[in-house]
Amino acid sequence: MVVRLKEFIKQIRACKTAADERAVVAKESAAIRTLLKEDSSDHRHTNVAKLLYIHMLGYPAHFGQMECVKLVASPRFADKRLGYLGIMLLLDENQETLTLVTNSLKNDMNHPNMYVIGLALCTLGNISSVAMSRDLCPEVEKLLASSNSYIRKKAALCAIRIIRKVPDLMEVFIPRVRSILGERNHGALLTGLTLIQEMCTLNSAVLTEFRATVPALVKLLKQLITTGYSPEHDVSGITDPFLQVKILRLLRQLGTGDATASEQMNDVLAHVATNTDGSKNVGNAILYETVLTILAIQAEPTLRVLAINILGKFLANKDNNIRYVALQTLIKTIAVDGQAVQRHRATVLECLRDADVSIRRRALELAFALIYPQNVRVMTRELLAFLEVADVEFRAPMVAQICATADRFAPNKRWHLDTLIRVMKLAGNYVREETVAQLVRLATNAPDLQAYGVHKLYWLVKADAAQEGLVHAAVWTMGEFGDVLVSGAGGAAAAAPASGEDQDDEPASGLLTGTPAAAPTEAEVIALLESILIGACSVSAPVAVAIWHFIASGFVSPLL
Numbered sequence: 026m027v028v029r030l031k032e033f034i035k036q037i038r039a040c041k042t043a044a045d046e047r048a049v050v051a052k053e054s055a056a057i058r059t060l061l062k063e064d065s066s067d068h069r070h071t072n073v074a075k076l077l078y079i080h081m082l083g084y085p086a087h088f089g090q091m092e093c094v095k096l097v098a099s100p101r102f103a104d105k106r107l108g109y110l111g112i113m114l115l116l117d118e119n120q121e122t123l124t125l126v127t128n129s130l131k132n133d134m135n136h137p138n139m140y141v142i143g144l145a146l147c148t149l150g151n152i153s154s155v156a157m158s159r160d161l162c163p164e165v166e167k168l169l170a171s172s173n174s175y176i177r178k179k180a181a182l183c184a185i186r187i188i189r190k191v192p193d194l195m196e197v198f199i200p201r202v203r204s205i206l207g208e209r210n211h212g213a214l215l216t217g218l219t220l221i222q223e224m225c226t227l228n229s230a231v232l233t234e235f236r237a238t239v240p241a242l243v244k245l246l247k248q249l250i251t252t253g254y255s256p257e258h259d260v261s262g263i264t265d266p267f268l269q270v271k272i273l274r275l276l277r278q279l280g281t282g283d284a285t286a287s288e289q290m291n292d293v294l295a296h297v298a299t300n301t302d303g304s305k306n307v308g309n310a311i312l313y314e315t316v317l318t319i320l321a322i323q324a325e326p327t328l329r330v331l332a333i334n335i336l337g338k339f340l341a342n343k344d345n346n347i348r349y350v351a352l353q354t355l356i357k358t359i360a361v362d363g364q365a366v367q368r369h370r371a372t373v374l375e376c377l378r379d380a381d382v383s384i385r386r387r388a389l390e391l392a393f394a395l396i397y398p399q400n401v402r403v404m405t406r407e408l409l410a411f412l413e414v415a416d417v418e419f420r421a422p423m424v425a426q427i428c429a430t431a432d433r434f435a436p437n438k439r440w441h442l443d444t445l446i447r448v449m450k451l452a453g454n455y456v457r458e459e460t461v462a463q464l465v466r467l468a469t470n471a472p473d474l475q476a477y478g479v480h481k482l483y484w485l486v487k488a489d490a491a492q493e494g495l496v497h498a499a500v501w502t503m504g505e506f507g508d509v510l511v512s513g514a515g516g517a518a519a520a521a522p523a524s525g526e527d528q529d530d531e532p533a534s535g536l537l538t539g540t541p542a543a544a545p546t547e548a549e550v551i552a553l554l555e556s557i558l559i560g561a562c563s564v565s566a567p568v569a570v571a572i573w574h575f576i577a578s579g580f581v582s583p584l585l
Contacts, residue, residue: 118154146179174210181216280322287322337369352387401434453492
């Protein structure tokens with residue numbers, strides 16, 4: 026007795042354990058094998074349907090491949106449909122069994138029933154091998170000129186698979202593809218544009234040939250924008266956004282690196298950017314593609330500013346995905362038009378406080394890219410404020426980037442020194458040895474900052490010695506410039522900005538200002554070093570060695 030498909034599915038669903046399921050599948054697979062040996066067509070359809078279900082469950086069903094081939098040869102549409110489905114699931118382009126299907130595919134492509142033709146094209150488009158592509162290319166090329174839009178759509182999708190497998194066959198389809206732009210059926214037009222896009226991707230030589238179609242594409246896009254309500258293609262008040270996105274992507278390909286093509290599409294891109302409703306997701310998708318197109322082609326400067334302003338609006342959107350893609354795009358754009366991106370600096374800095382870690386990461390990357398000599402003080406202050414509350418995973422890379430930025434754009438040496446000290450105070454445990462060496466080098470090469478630096482480091486470590494990088498730098502400076510520290514020189518300088526420098530030289534208020542002006546005594550310095558050395562503060566071996574070195578050097582008196 027043959028078990029029907031529905032009954033077999035019920036048996037599978039009734040299994041309580043994986044072992045029970047395997048037993049049911051094994052029993053049914055054995056029964057199907059027995060029936061296949063009889064080579065009877067009575068239950069072939071049911072058996073193949075059950076085999077496909079078994080395959081979907083993850084069990085082997087390869088022994089049913091020939092049955093699928095036999096179903097394809099059947100004159101019944103239901104058999105053909107199941108047979109082609111089985112071929113797409115159970116076979117791939119590398120199996121020899123597939124060669125047996127070529128003749129059936131060719132016959133079905135010439136079938137009077139358009140749905141049978143569609144089955145054959147769908148199968149060829151999914152599993153076509155190089156040999157099948159060469160054999161059946163003439164049939165597909167002929168079907169591209171069919172009067173039936175359903176067949177033209179399927180043929181265009183099939184042609185994409187063929188040119189991917191055999192790029193040499195691209196020339197066969199180019200004459201047919203040109204006529205697609207006059208297509209009225211949106212489905213066929215969408216697949217035709219995808220075929221053109223694939224051709225341009227695979228062979229840059231055809232870009233020149235298809236750039237002649239830019240006026241037609243512009244006209245088509247303008248029609249979609251200005252057309253009235255179309256219930257067949259309307260999505261949230263926008264006419265066929267999928268087709269609009271496809272046209273924009275193709276225009277981006279054709280306009281990249283070509284001034285003439287870019288000029289032809291400037292007006293329509295401006296029209297799309299200013300007239301598309303961004304209150305809904307579908308409108309934002311079109312605006313995003315428009316922005317990418319404007320930034321990729323040789324657009325007018327005003328159009329670029331418009332595109333970047335759209336990205337700025339995206340940053341204020343409530344949708345995390347929209348904010349993320351805006352940040353990602355701005356990062357790529359800053360090299361092209363940094364001044365326009367600078368206008369949205371405040372919004373970017375607000376994203377540093379976003380709840381989404383991915384947005385914070387991208388905003389941080391963009392914030393560092395926005396730093397220039399003119400804004401280094403303001404940007405560094407904001408980044409240091411973020412460093413104070415940043416997650417652990419952000420701290421190490423932030424420390425390295427802030428120090429590199431300070432080294433590159435520092436307006437003066439004192440600001441540079443204050444920034445390094447601030448970083449060590451906030452995240453000294455994440456400071457690399459190179460950063461400590463950078464501070465040491467800065468203090469050594471700037472005699473006028475030695476008293477200022479050692480005084481400031483001493484009082485910071487005395488107040489809080491939890492950050493190892495800060496302790497390491499302080500111990501080195503106290504050992505190197507301890508005589509200046511205890512002599513009182515530079516005490517007042519540490520409490521206020523140097524003459525002629527702005528108050529803005531302090532990286533952030535409240536951390537480095539307000540240190541006592543009075544010089545510490547030698548005994549106080551010794552006590553601090555002793556507390557560090559004996560473990561009142563947890564330090565690494567290099568710091569301990571540094572302390573012993575300075576004790577042995579003779580700076581510290583026998584009080585120790």
